[in-house]
Amino acid sequence: DVKVTQSSRYLVKRTGEKVFLECVQDMDHENMFWYRQDPGLGLRLIYFSYDVKMKEKGDIPEGYSVSREKKERFSLILESASTNQTSMYLCASSPSLGWSYEQYFGPGTRLTVT
């Protein structure tokens, strides 16, 4: 079974702090994704990566950056956390390039910025 793990289930940070969210997948998947999930809005794509050191902006990249130094690991970085970044963050991976493959999601990190 594909396993996608995220470094923390719950995280509380202060406004202005730099925040790192880590995601690791164990199935040698090419694509990795970061979403945020907010009530009534569904899941919104922040960034995705189709290869090591490659990244593409999703729908809402502002205020975020990402890093993919190894194939299995994809990090989301909030350079200066703000209260409007309080949300559930979900990482996902999929086997190959393109949008014809299912995405496997991690359990999520609930981030609260105070």
Next chain:
Amino acid sequence: QQPVQSPQAVILREGEDAVINCSSSKALYSVHWYRQKHGEAPVFLMILLKGGEQKGHDKISASFNEKKQQSSLYLTASQLSYSGTYFCGTPKPNNYGQNFVFGPGTRLSVLP
């Protein structure tokens, strides 16, 4: 633009059927369906890649009408385990290039 899902929420008794619709004002190239139970990660159900395609397993199936820019998810003889929020998703171009967008979700509650 985000796909539109209807209904927003539905409550069923065990054994009843439900239909969840996903539509878009722009072309749909493929449609993904996921279910998320409360407090858990979304789980993949199925992908429809071509207009006219229909898929299903167990008592959950889906259709994709490319011309009408919509997809429907059919849940027949619903079970308690079907409760959760159902999301459709589709690839969409955006200002940066490629993107993937999910609908806002349909909350399904199955009661005994």
